[in-house]
Amino acid sequence: MTATTVATAQHPSLQLACGEVWFTVCELSLLTPGRGVAALLPDGRQVALFADRARQVYAIDNRDPFTGAYVLSRGLVGSDGGRPFVASPLLKQRFDLATGVCLDDDEVSVQVFAVRTV
Amino acid sequence: MPVSTLPTDRTSALPTIVVVGHGMVGQRFLEALADRGLTATAGTARVVVLCEEPRAAYDRVQLTSYFAGRSPDDLSLVEPGFMQRHGFELHLGDPAESLDREARTVTARSGETYAYDTLVLATGSYPFVPPVPGKDAEGCFVYRTIEDLLAIEEYARTARTGAVVGGGLLGLEAAGALKGLGLDTHVVEFAPRLMPVQVDDGGGAALLRTIESMGLTVHTGVGTQEVTTGEDGAVNGMSLSDGSSLATDLVVFSAGVRPRDQLARDCGLAVGPRGGVIVDEECRTSDPSVFAIGECALASDGRVYGLVAPGYEMAQTAAEVIAGKDAAFTGADLSTKLKLLGVDVASFGDAHGTAEGCLDVVYADSRSGVYKKLVIGQDGTLLGGVLVGDAEQYGTLRPMTGTVLPVAPEQLVLPAGAGGPVALGPSTLPDEAVICSCHNVTKGAICAHTTLPEVKKCTKAGTGCGSCVKVIGQLLPQSTDKGVCGCFPYSRSELYEIVRTLGVTSYAQLLDSHGREAARGGDGCEICKPAVGSIIASLAPTLGASGYVLDGEQAALQDTNDHFLANLQRNGSYSIVPRIPGGEITPEKLIVIGEVARDFGLYTKITGGQRIDMFGARVDQLPLIWTRLVDAGFESGHAYGKSLRTVKSCVGQTWCRYGVQDSVKMAIDLELRYRGLRSPHKLKSAVSGCARECAEARGKDFGIIATASGWNLYVGGNGGATPRHADLLAQDLSDAELVRLIDRFLMFYIRTADRLERTSTWLDRIEGGLDHVRDVVVHDSLGLCDELERLMADHVAGYRDEWAETLNDPDRLRRFVTFVNAPDAPDPSVRFVPERDQVRPDLEILAGPVLAVRTLEGSVSR
Ligand code: SRM
Ligand SMILES: Cc1cc2nc3c(=O)[nH]c(=O)nc-3n(C[C@H](O)[C@H](O)[C@H](O)COP(=O)(O)OP(=O)(O)OC[C@H]3O[C@@H](n4cnc5c(N)ncnc54)[C@H](O)[C@@H]3O)c2cc1C
Ligand code: SF4
Numbered sequence: 001m002t003a004t005t006v007a008t009a010q011h012p013s014l015q016l017a018c019g020e021v022w023f024t025v026c027e028l029s030l031l032t033p034g035r036g037v038a039a040l041l042p043d044g045r046q047v048a049l050f051a052d053r054a055r056q057v058y059a060i061d062n063r064d065p066f067t068g069a070y071v072l073s074r075g076l077v078g079s080d081g082g083r084p085f086v087a088s089p090l091l092k093q094r095f096d097l098a099t100g101v102c103l104d105d106d107e108v109s110v111q112v113f114a115v116r117t118v
Numbered sequence: 119m120p121v122s123t124l125p126t127d128r129t130s131a132l133p134t135i136v137v138v139g140h141g142m143v144g145q146r147f148l149e150a151l152a153d154r155g156l157t158a159t160a161g162t163a164r165v166v167v168l169c170e171e172p173r174a175a176y177d178r179v180q181l182t183s184y185f186a187g188r189s190p191d192d193l194s195l196v197e198p199g200f201m202q203r204h205g206f207e208l209h210l211g212d213p214a215e216s217l218d219r220e221a222r223t224v225t226a227r228s229g230e231t232y233a234y235d236t237l238v239l240a241t242g243s244y245p246f247v248p249p250v251p252g253k254d255a256e257g258c259f260v261y262r263t264i265e266d267l268l269a270i271e272e273y274a275r276t277a278r279t280g281a282v283v284g285g286g287l288l289g290l291e292a293a294g295a296l297k298g299l300g301l302d303t304h305v306v307e308f309a310p311r312l313m314p315v316q317v318d319d320g321g322g323a324a325l326l327r328t329i330e331s332m333g334l335t336v337h338t339g340v341g342t343q344e345v346t347t348g349e350d351g352a353v354n355g356m357s358l359s360d361g362s363s364l365a366t367d368l369v370v371f372s373a374g375v376r377p378r379d380q381l382a383r384d385c386g387l388a389v390g391p392r393g394g395v396i397v398d399e400e401c402r403t404s405d406p407s408v409f410a411i412g413e414c415a416l417a418s419d420g421r422v423y424g425l426v427a428p429g430y431e432m433a434q435t436a437a438e439v440i441a442g443k444d445a446a447f448t449g450a451d452l453s454t455k456l457k458l459l460g461v462d463v464a465s466f467g468d469a470h471g472t473a474e475g476c477l478d479v480v481y482a483d484s485r486s487g488v489y490k491k492l493v494i495g496q497d498g499t500l501l502g503g504v505l506v507g508d509a510e511q512y513g514t515l516r517p518m519t520g521t522v523l524p525v526a527p528e529q530l531v532l533p534a535g536a537g538g539p540v541a542l543g544p545s546t547l548p549d550e551a552v553i554c555s556c557h558n559v560t561k562g563a564i565c566a567h568t569t570l571p572e573v574k575k576c577t578k579a580g581t582g583c584g585s586c587v588k589v590i591g592q593l594l595p596q597s598t599d600k601g602v603c604g605c606f607p608y609s610r611s612e613l614y615e616i617v618r619t620l621g622v623t624s625y626a627q628l629l630d631s632h633g634r635e636a637a638r639g640g641d642g643c644e645i646c647k648p649a650v651g652s653i654i655a656s657l658a659p660t661l662g663a664s665g666y667v668l669d670g671e672q673a674a675l676q677d678t679n680d681h682f683l684a685n686l687q688r689n690g691s692y693s694i695v696p697r698i699p700g701g702e703i704t705p706e707k708l709i710v711i712g713e714v715a716r717d718f719g720l721y722t723k724i725t726g727g728q729r730i731d732m733f734g735a736r737v738d739q740l741p742l743i744w745t746r747l748v749d750a751g752f753e754s755g756h757a758y759g760k761s762l763r764t765v766k767s768c769v770g771q772t773w774c775r776y777g778v779q780d781s782v783k784m785a786i787d788l789e790l791r792y793r794g795l796r797s798p799h800k801l802k803s804a805v806s807g808c809a810r811e812c813a814e815a816r817g818k819d820f821g822i823i824a825t826a827s828g829w830n831l832y833v834g835g836n837g838g839a840t841p842r843h844a845d846l847l848a849q850d851l852s853d854a855e856l857v858r859l860i861d862r863f864l865m866f867y868i869r870t871a872d873r874l875e876r877t878s879t880w881l882d883r884i885e886g887g888l889d890h891v892r893d894v895v896v897h898d899s900l901g902l903c904d905e906l907e908r909l910m911a912d913h914v915a916g917y918r919d920e921w922a923e924t925l926n927d928p929d930r931l932r933r934f935v936t937f938v939n940a941p942d943a944p945d946p947s948v949r950f951v952p953e954r955d956q957v958r959p960d961l962e963i964l965a966g967p968v969l970a971v972r973t974l975e976g977s978v979s980r
């Protein structure tokens with residue numbers, strides 16, 4: 001473990017909870033604050049990862065439930081009353097990054113993934 | 119043919135209402151019946167409608183807009199499904215030919231006979247054609263129905279000159295239409311002034327000057343004695359009462375209308391000495407089971423109303439009475455506001471000052487064609503008025519008729535700078551003031567709502583002639599918050615000024631220093647981020663910021679399209695539009711596009727902007743595709759940006775036999791000059807080589823039309839959802855003058871427009887409109903022109919192709935992958951299926967097991 005911790009100090013990595021294990025995605029530095037990237041999980045699922053201005057990281061399902069397209073990672077990040085959200089790049093519905101709930105339609109939400117930096 | 123019929127056993131037992139005439143008032147009457155539940159589907163009445171014209175009721179008031187591109191269908195007044203929903207039996211092209219009041223039957227031309235319990239005549243009027251020799255010759259027309267317009271349009275194709283007999287409201291409208299059809303147009307009016315009914319001598323004079331300055335020839339005080347014809351029997355001229363003659367290929371009679379009361383006369387109903395079916399306050403004729411409404415009726419106040427609003431009131435009244443309630447139509451006022459040939463003309467109340475002891479307050483400026491008169495009673499009440507050339511105040515003054523004005527009347531007619539005009543806001547109106555005279559809606563009724571769509575839906579106000587819409591807008595609650603979004607309390611143009619003067623180049627810094635308290639320190643939102651990104655981009659060279667939109671923090675501000683320099687499609691793939699300046703392209707370049715599209719399996723389509731779009735590229739393919747395109751000399755077409763799109767061109771002087779300037783070269787020069795310029799909304803342009811306008815320049819934000827001596831510059835045009843023709847900003851410009859003026863215009867727009875405000879809406883919104891913009895950019899009234907030109911020079915000097923730049927930057931290229939952790943894996947959800955020898959997105963794989971894919975319509979646009 002010590003070895004990883006040393007590496008962390010210089011190049012922190014992002015890990016996603018994937019079932020029982022933590023799955024390493026990429027270096028944190030690949031995330032531009034305010035934007036997202038998509039990651040492919042071993043089981044074929046797609047996850048959208050975002051960093052906000054404070055470099056806090058969030059992960060939600062990449063699939064836009066309104067259109068079915070796998071594009072949420074390409075939306076713009078914003079905050080509303082301190083809560084971070086992403087606006088879908090297609091039809092602009094907003095999703096709370098912490099809970100996955102759609103802010104423009106109570107009946108819709110997307111899955112949220114646990115994420116950590118190591 | 120009946121549009122809908124119910125089984126006879128259900129309808130035959132019901133009382134039958136037969137309506138003769140399905141014009142504007144007839145249709146309104148049907149709506150009034152439906153509102154009162156008098157329909158077959160409600161099981162209360164059988165309603166049969168006989169319609170002479172080949173089409174159901176349409177908006178006759180807006181007839182002339184056909185020439186501005188509204189199709190007959192657009193003009194329809196009947197909501198789809200209306201007849202079926204209520205079980206109304208509409209018979210098109212089948213007029214009533216005779217009435218038998220004894221037997222209570224109507225016989226139609228088809229031979230069908232309908233028994234009625236109640237008969238409603240809504241036959242309107244016919245255009246009066248003076249009995250002059252030659253009036254029926256080929257080339258003579260009237261102006262009343264869509265069919266009339268179609269015939270005029272067809273005949274005008276081979277004509278050069280047209281004459282309108284009659285200089286009243288309709289005559290001038292017809293004259294405008296002839297002019298629009300490219301004819302050399304004359305108006306012959308018997309009275310000594312134009313629009314004798316609506317305006318007085320002073321108003322007529324102001325109108326005359328303006329109309330003549332538009333190139334129409336007006337002959338007042340002369341009558342038409344004969345229409346002369348050539349050997350082929352077609353019109354070739356007119357001889358006039360002053361002994362002169364006028365050569366013309368086409369004549370439109372617009373010498374007034376007469377009520378269509380023949381049916382009524384034939385069966386012995388009482389008619390007025392000068393025509394019109396006599397009705398009482400309930401709109402009942404001399405036969406209690408027969409009603410007459412609209413232009414065919416002679417109302418109980420002794421008038422035949424040639425306007426639609428009184429007709430609508432009669433329709434309501436008759437329906438109410440037939441439903442067994444009390445209602446009365448006792449008369450209406452003749453106020454009108456029109457835009458004739460682009461000139462505002464309004465008259466209201468006692469416009470001619472007939473009341474005893476009344477006084478006129480008049481302001482006339484013949485230079486600018488403005489004439490305003492208010493008629494004031496002895497006790498200071500406003501009795502009426504005439505406004506020509508500037509009828510802005512109509513909306514507030516008309517409802518004040520009958521009240522004492524809250525300010526001195528002269529303050530209301532004087533122009534700004536001379537002590538007036540005082541803004542008399544509609545807030546000063548009493549609740550019972552009628553704001554929409556077409557639908558008789560009061561201020562009180564309007565103020566019960568909060569948005570314009572709601573007002574239109576619930577009260578119908580604003581859905582007639584539309585002249586009240588502006589006042590309605592002023593009555594509705596105004597949002598006092600001009601902020602672009604929840605993050606900033608400033609409008610886009612204010613943010614522009616802040617960024618420019620303080621030299622702010624960072625969004626975060628701007629949010630923390632100028633954002634709303636609660637938003638500071640946060641992440642902003644998807645509305646202000648791209649807006650600020652665009653402001654920084656358009657000022658970049660001047661601020662010393664990077665002109666490259668994907669640099670540093672700027673990258674995080676861009677919408678996805680700008681971020682990937684391509685347009686996102688519904689399945690997550692992207693489209694690619696290389697710039698093809700002016701639409702001109704070499705065969706070699708065309709071949710490259712073809713090869714790239716073929717090699718990457720892209721769907722290709724010629725766009726509406728004279729270039730080629732390739733669809734269906736995955737994110738990871740974008741750099742590969744662009745490497746090939748950039749190598750072949752292409753650059754970004756900015757189809758993704760709120761920036762210059764295309765400058766379309768026609769082939770112009772080089773090839774076209776009519777061309778008078780090299781429109782292609784000018785289009786290419788302009789497109790290259792303004793490419794990449796970030797703006798509040800997209801910018802489109804076009805250059806036509808002559809007045810035939812094949813490039814459709816007047817539908818563009820800035821459009822250029824060649825003249826024999828240079829270029830005419832038009833601004834504020836728009837296609838899209840709310841089309842608007844561009845207005846002439848300046849004429850006969852040299853190449854250099856043209857470019858300089860466009861530089862200034864664009865930079866002034868970028869500086870002052872709201873977010874996502876096209877030049878068309880901007881021009882209509884900003885105070886002073888086109889005149890103000892002309893003052894600023896042509897006459898330099900604000901002393902800004904040097905700076906505007908400098909800003910544009912900075913832009914031109916700082917321009918670099920975004921794609922070339924991206925391809926040269928390995929760091930940026932890393933972003934063009936589908937998966938951050940598997941850069942080589944293609945996106946499995948981007949798949950295609952074949953269609954018409956190309957591909958289209960496979961949406962089924964996106965739908966997944968549960969979700970039916972929603973269409974992109976009704977998108978939340980923010
Ligand atoms: C590709 C094209 C249709 C085509 O197959 O021909 C097109 C496609 C789109 N148009 Fe358009 N418009 C295209 C020509 C036009 C034209 C015709 C023209 O430019 O002469 C118009 C009317 C002229 C005008 O704009 O005044 C037009 C009026 C619009 C509007 C309405 C704008 C308005 O002011 O009302 C929108 C919506 C908007 O911008 O908010 C729009 C928006 C769009 C968007 C961007 C919608 C979207 O957000 O996805 C489409 C993106 C296409 C893509 O992904 O590549 N498009 N669009 C045309 C591209 C032209 C080009 O070469 O760049
Ligand atoms: C170009 C133009 C511009 C106008 N601008 C304005 C304006 O700005 N403001 C304004 O208030 N008014 C305006 N008007 C007047 C307005 O259009 C009329 O007041 C309105 O249409 C009257 O409605 P109506 O139903 O009484 O008559 P119409 O709309 O004329 O309808 C009567 C219908 O009855 C049909 N008909 C006649 N006889 C029979 C029969 N025997 N059997 C069956 N059907 C029959 C006719 O074919 C016609 O379709 C304008 C008119 C024109 C032509
Ligand atoms: S606008 Fe004039 S010059 Fe251009 S193609 Fe049309 S007719 Fe020819």
Ligand code: FES
Nearest residue numbers: 554556582583584
């Ligand atoms: S006054 Fe004509 S629509 Fe309101």
